[in-house]
Amino acid sequence: MSHLSNDYVERYSRHLLLKEIGGPGQKKLAAARIALVGAGGLGAPALLYLAAAGIGFIRVIDPDRVSLSNLQRQVIYRTADIGAEKAQISAEAARALNPTLMIEAHASALDDSNAADLLGDCDLVLDGSDTFATRHVVNAAAHRLGKILVSGAVGRWDGQIATFASGRALPRGEERSPCYQCLVPEIPEEAEFCARDGVVGALTGVIGTLMALEAIKLVTGAGESLIGRVMFLNALSMETHIARLRPDPECPVCLTPD
Ligand SMILES: [Zn+2]
Structure with a gap:
């Protein structure tokens, strides 16, 4: 480790001590490029933990401006x-x-016209955006570009996180991953929006932090990721459960032949 600076060793010492990360894992984090869609309740805590963890490059994409009602959780x-x-x-x-973080700020909405540019040069996409329309665009682009997608969502007292790898080339024999649209086929009529229904602020921090944790695990290869699974947390009962997801045989995104 003599080639590493004292500051590097000290800054990342708690990672370097972990056998699942260590020196090689920390190097992978430094080489990683992550696109973060949404810098709100989910994206903001995810961003802080990813920056602290030593991710090399992050592109933050959010068209919004800070408002007074954001400060309860962001x-x-x-x-x-x-x-x-x-x-x-x-x-x-x-x-x-x-x-040491290289970071790019994009104050524009992600849509079909810019998705390939904004996501194409990243290894991993984290989606904490606040509309189903954006989520479907992000999912379709991640699938097309072969990027792994970590998706978090919150409403009232409920949170969820899932990881999708539908566009990734599969090793022989491995089961195909569903995509986000397999989980949420269309925009629900009774969709919950935190502006209308409310959300407890600290819960957005929990789910956003889980998104960063999932990214760190995917980059370093530590443990088992949530690919093909979704985790639900109800903050009122503090109960969690994890469900396995199957690809939707009717999904227009991940089952369209190229
Ligand atoms: Zn799908």
Whole structure:
């Protein structure tokens, strides 16, 4: 380790001590490129933990500006940030936490026209966006580009996280992964939106942090990822359960022959 600086060893010492990460895993984190869609309740805590973990490159994509009602849960922002672009402010906060991080801020919405540009050069996509329309665009692009997608969602007292690898080339014999649209085939009529239905702030931190944890595991290869599974958390009962997901044989995204 003599070639590594003292600062590097000290900053990442708690990772370097873990047999599942260690020096090789920390190098993988430094080489990783992650696209983060949404810098709100889910994306903001995910971003802080990814920056702290030593991820090499992060692209933050969020068209919104900080509003007063965001501050109940989006703890990366300060009261003085109201009115400023979330992509810009969250990128500055992440850079202040870890100056070795290369970070790009995109204050525009992800759509079909820019998805390939914004996601194509990243290894992993984290989606914490707040509309089903964006989620379906992100999913279709991740599938097309062969990127693994970590998707989190919250509403009221419920949270969930799942990982999809539908576009990834499969080793022989491995079961095909479903995609996000297999789980959410169409935009639910009774879709919950936190602006209308509310959400407990700390729960967004829990699910956003789980998204960062999932990314760290996927990058380093530690343990078992949630690929093909979805984890639910009800914060009122503190009960979690994990369900296995199957590809939807009618899914227009992941079963369309190319
Ligand atoms: Zn699908």
